[in-house]
Amino acid sequence: MEPRSFPPDVFARLAPEIYFERFLEQGSRPTGRKFTEFRPLLVQQGRQSELAPSALGSAVVRAGQATVICGISGGLTDFENEGGVYANVEIHRGGRSGAPTAEEMVLTRRTHELILAAQIDPSNFKIDIPDSIEPCRKELVLNASIRVLSRTGPCLDLVWAALVAALNDTRIPLFAEDERTHNIIPTCERKPLVLPETLVSSVSTFGLLKSGEVLADPDGPTEEACISNYVNVAKTDNGLLTKFSLLCTDTTDGVDAEKIGEILSLAGRPVSTV
Amino acid sequence: MPLHNSDGSAEWIAGHNGGDTRIICSVNGPIEVKTRDELPTMATLELVVRPVVGLPTIRETLLQDCTYGCLRSIVLRTQLPRSLIQIVVQVLDAGEPVEYTVYELVGAINSSVLALANAGIPLSGLVVAVCLAIVEGEIVLNPGVDQLKKSQSTHAVAYKVDNGPEEVRFRLVMCESTGLFTQNELLQVLETAEDAAREENKKMRSMIEQQVAESLAFA
Numbered sequence: 001m002e003p004r005s006f007p008p009d010v011f012a013r014l015a016p017e018i019y020f021e022r023f024l025e026q027g028s029r030p031t032g033r034k035f036t037e038f039r040p041l042l043v044q045q046g047r048q049s050e051l052a053p054s055a056l057g058s059a060v061v062r063a064g065q066a067t068v069i070c071g072i073s074g075g076l077t078d079f080e081n082e083g084g085v086y087a088n089v090e091i092h093r094g095g096r097s098g099a100p101t102a103e104e105m106v107l108t109r110r111t112h113e114l115i116l117a118a119q120i121d122p123s124n125f126k127i128d129i130p131d132s133i134e135p136c137r138k139e140l141v142l143n144a145s146i147r148v149l150s151r152t153g154p155c156l157d158l159v160w161a162a163l164v165a166a167l168n169d170t171r172i173p174l175f176a177e178d179e180r181t182h183n184i185i186p187t188c189e190r191k192p193l194v195l196p197e198t199l200v201s202s203v204s205t206f207g208l209l210k211s212g213e214v215l216a217d218p219d220g221p222t223e224e225a226c227i228s229n230y231v232n233v234a235k236t237d238n239g240l241l242t243k244f245s246l247l248c249t250d251t252t253d254g255v256d257a258e259k260i261g262e263i264l265s266l267a268g269r270p271v272s273t274v
Numbered sequence: 275m276p277l278h279n280s281d282g283s284a285e286w287i288a289g290h291n292g293g294d295t296r297i298i299c300s301v302n303g304p305i306e307v308k309t310r311d312e313l314p315t316m317a318t319l320e321l322v323v324r325p326v327v328g329l330p331t332i333r334e335t336l337l338q339d340c341t342y343g344c345l346r347s348i349v350l351r352t353q354l355p356r357s358l359i360q361i362v363v364q365v366l367d368a369g370e371p372v373e374y375t376v377y378e379l380v381g382a383i384n385s386s387v388l389a390l391a392n393a394g395i396p397l398s399g400l401v402v403a404v405c406l407a408i409v410e411g412e413i414v415l416n417p418g419v420d421q422l423k424k425s426q427s428t429h430a431v432a433y434k435v436d437n438g439p440e441e442v443r444f445r446l447v448m449c450e451s452t453g454l455f456t457q458n459e460l461l462q463v464l465e466t467a468e469d470a471a472r473e474e475n476k477k478m479r480s481m482i483e484q485q486v487a488e489s490l491a492f493a
Contacts (some may be wrong), residue, residue, distance in 0.1 A: 249347035
């Protein structure tokens with residue numbers, strides 16, 4: 001019997017662990033990046049919604065093969081203290097639609113937790129109508145629809161970058177009371193949101209190998225198939241953390257304080273805005 | 275064992291006043307698995323987290339995801355191939371405002387580990403979770419509702435304890451920290467959490483020992 005040989009991409013699918021190990025032995029990764037190297041993150045803000053004219057704000061984020069689009073639309077709620085930013089993440093996988101997958105739900109919830117941790121000033125969402133005699137109870141709700149196109153790996157970092165860029169781009173309309181119907185209607189005037197510094201944090205994803213080696217920004221099917229330990233860090237520009245989530249189920253030596261220090265020092269990826 | 279019709283069950287009561295959060299968990303397994311979910315080399319692990327009121331939302335999906343990750347690391351699934359281990363976590367009293375999930379996450383992990391042990395599912399060790407918060411710069415273990423509302427950050431930390439002698443190493447399995455905190459604060463939280471987990475581990479082990487002693491027919 002002759003030994004069989006396969007082209008690299010077939011071998012990578014048949015035996016991802018062995019394929020991945022060969023790269024690691026040589027100190028490189030299947031994507032060609034160094035262990036601690038992030039994919040360059042390209043952020044394009046909608047510039048007052050040139051990308052989507054009907055949206056209040058929008059942004060596109062690209063990293064490697066993956067693209068994330070975020071559009072922000074507005075609405076009003078009658079409930080007090082319910083105004084705010086609500087995100088919904090969808091991952092497009094070749095036209096199939098149906099109930100949201102577990103990954104989409106987890107991403108949506110994680111994004112929501114990051115929004116809560118950022119503590120956006122609630123006065124942003126209060127509707128101030130100067131002529132109105134009665135105080136207005138309605139509050140503004142911003143719905144962020146985030147779509148991940150061509151997902152290539154864990155994408156919380158891209159989703160958050162897209163949301164932050166879209167919120168920076170968002171111009172919310174000022175409201176007035178319609179004299180005839182007494183309904184609250186948006187005017188043509190717009191104002192930007194007052195966003196806290198804590199919102200402008202970058203989320204970095206790390207994979208931890210069984211040996212304890214840290215891989216920044218895991219991406220691609222091989223890395224995803226072989227890495228079972230993940231760490232997400234949300235770090236603001238002044239070094240504060242808003243989120244640290246770690247799930248390490250498969251390490252030989254465990255994760256000690258030194259390893260966490262190493263991960264935290266690597267966190268905070270550079271972002272280039274177009 | 276609070277539920278008598280399941281193979282194993284446990285109720286976890288925790289909180290500042292010793293009873294704010296109540297979570298009950300049932301484990302059934304190994305039972306027959308649907309052909310669609312059958313894995314030829316290992317057991318299928320199914321976990322459902324149910325909220326106090328209504329149907330599970332994405333909040334519970336994240337709790338489920340984190341709990342599942344922890345349980346996956348201890349259940350010796352290869353010992354029960356082609357079978358199903360079904361875990362249902364029901365929150366009876368959340369004991370925390372809806373924006374927070376720390377207590378429910380810790381309760382879901384601890385109650386399911388105890389219920390798995392109670393059901394006699396082979397485990398490679400225990401996962402012990404603890405809940406902390408940083409309130410006015412101080413690290414507080416098992417914070418009360420008022421302290422949670424005042425806190426700068428909340429932390430749910432889980433350690434894995436392998437079966438073996440007393441002085442085994444505690445391995446960090448999960449950490450969910452939310453809020454606003456520094457690197458040093460996080461490292462201090464992990465240090466405090468490890469000490470708390472050692473205490474919690476002793477309690478959980480004695481609970482399991484007591485349960486085993488009671489269930490022995492000729493004891």
